[in-house]
Amino acid sequence: QFPRECVTPEGLRSGRCCPSPSGLNDDPCGSSTGRGQCVSIAVDARPHGPQYPHDGRDDRERWPIRFFNQTCQCNGNFSGSNCGRCRHGWTGANCDERVSVVRRNVMQLSTEEKRAFVNALDQAKRTVHPDLVIATRRTPEIFGPDGLTPQFENISIYNYFVWTHYFSVSKTFLGAGQASFGGVDFSHEGPGFVTWHRFHLLQLERDMQDMLQDPVICESVEDYDTLGTICNSTESSPIRRNPAGNVNRPMVQRLPEPKDVADCLQVNAFDTAPYYSTSTDSFRNTIEGYSAPQGNYDPAVRSLHNLAHLFLNGTGGQTHLSPNDPIFVLLHTFTDAIFDEWLKRHSPDSTLYPEENAPIGHNRGYNMVPFWPPVTNAEMFLTAPENLGYSYEAEWPAQAFTLTEIITMAIVSALVLVAVVFAATTCAVRAKSYKMEGRQPLLGDQYQRYDDEKGQSVV
Ligand SMILES: O=C1C=c2cc(C(=O)O)[nH]c2=CC1=O
Numbered sequence: 001q002f003p004r005e006c007v008t009p010e011g012l013r014s015g016r017c018c019p020s021p022s023g024l025n026d027d028p029c030g031s032s033t034g035r036g037q038c039v040s041i042a043v044d045a046r047p048h049g050p051q052y053p054h055d056g057r058d059d060r061e062r063w064p065i066r067f068f069n070q071t072c073q074c075n076g077n078f079s080g081s082n083c084g085r086c087r088h089g090w091t092g093a094n095c096d097e098r099v100s101v102v103r104r105n106v107m108q109l110s111t112e113e114k115r116a117f118v119n120a121l122d123q124a125k126r127t128v129h130p131d132l133v134i135a136t137r138r139t140p141e142i143f144g145p146d147g148l149t150p151q152f153e154n155i156s157i158y159n160y161f162v163w164t165h166y167f168s169v170s171k172t173f174l175g176a177g178q179a180s181f182g183g184v185d186f187s188h189e190g191p192g193f194v195t196w197h198r199f200h201l202l203q204l205e206r207d208m209q210d211m212l213q214d215p216v217i218c219e220s221v222e223d224y225d226t227l228g229t230i231c232n233s234t235e236s237s238p239i240r241r242n243p244a245g246n247v248n249r250p251m252v253q254r255l256p257e258p259k260d261v262a263d264c265l266q267v268n269a270f271d272t273a274p275y276y277s278t279s280t281d282s283f284r285n286t287i288e289g290y291s292a293p294q295g296n297y298d299p300a301v302r303s304l305h306n307l308a309h310l311f312l313n314g315t316g317g318q319t320h321l322s323p324n325d326p327i328f329v330l331l332h333t334f335t336d337a338i339f340d341e342w343l344k345r346h347s348p349d350s351t352l353y354p355e356e357n358a359p360i361g362h363n364r365g366y367n368m369v370p371f372w373p374p375v376t377n378a379e380m381f382l383t384a385p386e387n388l389g390y391s392y393e394a395e396w397p398a399q400a401f402t403l404t405e406i407i408t409m410a411i412v413s414a415l416v417l418v419a420v421v422f423a424a425t426t427c428a429v430r431a432k433s434y435k436m437e438g439r440q441p442l443l444g445d446q447y448q449r450y451d452d453e454k455g456q457s458v459v
Contacts, residue, residue: 001164001370002067003081004133007152012142016070017372021084029072029083036074036083041065041374044365046356049274052184058172059139060186060369061360066139071373081131081373088202089389100385103337105393106330121326124157129207132372134163136232138173155233157207162323164200166231167370168361169319170221173228180225186369188319189277190362191270191354193288194339195380197332199368202388204329216315216324239325240314252302252310260293260304261338262397267295270348275358283342287335305335336384337392343383353381 006017018028018038029036043062059066074083077095086095109117135142137151144151155163168187171180187196216237224231244253267283279285280297289306291297302310308331309317316325323329353364360366364381367374385391 001064001132001134001167002152002372003131004152004154006068006081007133007135007150009143009148009150012067012150014070015065015068017068017081018070018072019082021082029074030078034075035078036072038070039073041069041071043367044363044376046363046365048360048363048366049190049276049357051276052172052181052360054172054174054181054184057174058184060168063186063361063367063369064372064374067135067142088206089387099389101390103333103390103392108393118326121158121329124161124204124207125159127157128154129157129160132160134160134167134230134233136230138228138230153233157204158326159233159235160207161200161204162321163231163233164203164370165323166320168196168368170230171225173225176228184360185319186361188288189290190359191275191284191364192358192362192366192368192377194284194336195353195377196361196368198336198339198380198384199371199375201329201332201336203371205390216321221320239316241316241325241327242313243311244313246310246313249310251300252307252313254307255311256293256304256307258397263293264295264304265338265342265345265396268346270346270352271354271358273354273357275354275362283346287338287342304338305331337394340384340392341394341396343381348381350378350381353378 003017003019005011005019011017016038020027021030021035024030024032027033028038031037041064043065045062055061064071072081072083074080074087077087077090079085079087079095086092089099091097091099104113106114106117132155133152134155135151136153137144142151143149165187169185171182172184173180187193187200216235216239221231223229246252264283264286267281267286269281269283271284272279272282275282277285277288277290278297278299280291281295282291282297283295285291285297286293286295287304289302289304289308291303292301293303309319309322311317312322312325312327314325316322316327316331350364354362355364357363361369362377364378365376367376368380380388382388
């Protein structure tokens with residue numbers, strides 16, 4: 001979550017995290033070459049929804065200023081914690097060349113390509129993240145028992161992917177001996193579900209990829225919740241899967257179907273108040289899977305993304321653990337592809353993403369927890385090919401018409417039919433009256449149309 005060079009006692013005490021690009025000394029944010037500058041972090045102060053009543057008690061509030069209040073602000077297409085890299089979709093020494101990647105359809109990969117994909121994930125599982133480290137204590141204990149030793153750890157690239165998900169969903173610790181508060185989730189049950197998971201994948205994609213049949217991290221959730229500790233990078237048991245095997249919930253013994261995807265793409269509103277897992281007629285709550293695929297909220301329903309998680313019935317079905325199962329990458333890549341198709345079809349203005357009163361972490365201008373450097377939900381609410389440099393190799397069901405469109409078309413067709421019948425009747429009556437008056441109509445039956453002569457069809 002934070003660059004290794006920032007988590008020194010001095011860095012933490014100053015609240016400043018403005019490293020120099022690699023290879024440069026004492027050049028915070030590459031300012032000498034115009035890449036960026038060190039600035040104070042302005043966090044969005046708009047109110048969050050009522051689901052979280054414990055303001056002041058959680059390090060994730062007003063992210064990331066409990067840890068750092070100064071960061072690099074990069075110019076133009078420069079990006080990264082030290083402005084040493086390019087924004088997504090740009091490359092080159094000056095970050096002024098467009099780059100576009102195609103996320104392949106896994107069903108169309110050759111055997112060698114699938115093997116390469118798994119190997120890349122496996123490598124990510126074993127490779128220490130080159131830049132970022134994770135906090136293993138909350139801020140009151142961040143300097144360790146001796147008050148001098150910052151409590152951060154190295155972590156592998158894939159385990160970082162797991163850990164960020166765990167950190168975003170973990171409960172709020174309210175004190176020893178007190179029940180932790182579970183009604184908080186910085187990455188689910190709100191509009192940020194799609195934007196957060198989009199960035200989560202982008203980060204992994206950038207950092208590299210994952211594991212298979214490897215040990216699980218963040219498993220001791222009861223300990224973290226009761227002791228106020230945080231999952232570290234220690235691995236424990238192997239991943240578990242028992243697809244369709246949840247005998248207690250027959251409803252989750254199946255996977256979502258193509259029609260469910262087609263239906264959810266037709267839900268017009270991005271999100272609806274209260275911007276939560278109870279929202280109805282909300283595309284976000286539908287793709288997340290708390291509503292039926294047509295958009296109507298029903299507490300008994302699990303569909304689309306949630307249904308796929310629950311179908312896995314093991315590691316991949318438990319929110320604090322699920323990215324340990326590498327199928328998470330495929331599930332969420334597909335979810336992101338649906339989100340991107342929805343963005344393409346509905347062309348929403350950024351203002352359709354709620355600015356306030358969404359659950360904590362989910363407002364448009366909030367920084368997504370626990371990413372660094374700070375990145376807002378709004379920055380991910382854009383079509384991927386044009387703004388983020390990737391597109392999907394995907395085929396989508398044809399756009400079916402909505403009920404309103406069908407009714408409109410029926411009314412227009414009926415009006416056209418009435419007009420045609422009326423015009424034909426008027427002509428026939430006039431022709432008859434001409435004949436009766438001994439005159440011939442200008443274009444009577446004896447005249448062939450030009451098209452007819454050429455043997456073409458006549459309308
Ligand atoms: O890992 C996850 C597991 C989930 C289970 C549900 C549910 O609807 O009960 N939702 C989930 C989201 C996850 O990300």
